[in-house]
Amino acid sequence: MYLSQVASMADDTRETDKRQDQPDEEAALSARLQRLGTRLQQKSRPSENGSGPRSGADTSALAKGFRLSTELVAGVLVGAGIGWLLDRFLGISPWGLIVFLLLGFVAGVLNVMRAAGVVRDNR
Numbered sequence: 001m002y003l004s005q006v007a008s009m010a011d012d013t014r015e016t017d018k019r020q021d022q023p024d025e026e027a028a029l030s031a032r033l034q035r036l037g038t039r040l041q042q043k044s045r046p047s048e049n050g051s052g053p054r055s056g057a058d059t060s061a062l063a064k065g066f067r068l069s070t071e072l073v074a075g076v077l078v079g080a081g082i083g084w085l086l087d088r089f090l091g092i093s094p095w096g097l098i099v100f101l102l103l104g105f106v107a108g109v110l111n112v113m114r115a116a117g118v119v120r121d122n123r
């Protein structure tokens with residue numbers, strides 16, 4: 001009986017300590033959230049001197065990435081299509097597809113390199 005009273009008394013003191021610490025922790029958390037909110041507002045607001053985030057550059061880079069990937073995929077698909085057609089009409093079953101798939105890949109890589117500006121265009 002004595003041990004149960006001691007345990008319940010110890011639990012009571014822990015609970016009151018927790019209840020007393022809780023408002024301080026909530027106030028600190030609220031202050032941190034307030035500071036974070038003001039910092040986010042400052043970062044999201046466009047700056048007056050023009051050094052803010054440039055959304056035009058991001059969309060341009062995204063468009064260039066899509067163009068480059070489309071160039072590569074189109075080259076491979078066209079090569080595979082021509083090879084498959086040659087296989088069907090000439091009866092040279094795997095060889096036309098294999099050769100023109102490789103040629104399509106090479107053409108796609110060349111187109112990507114030209115579009116990226118790595119290789120100069122012959123024109």
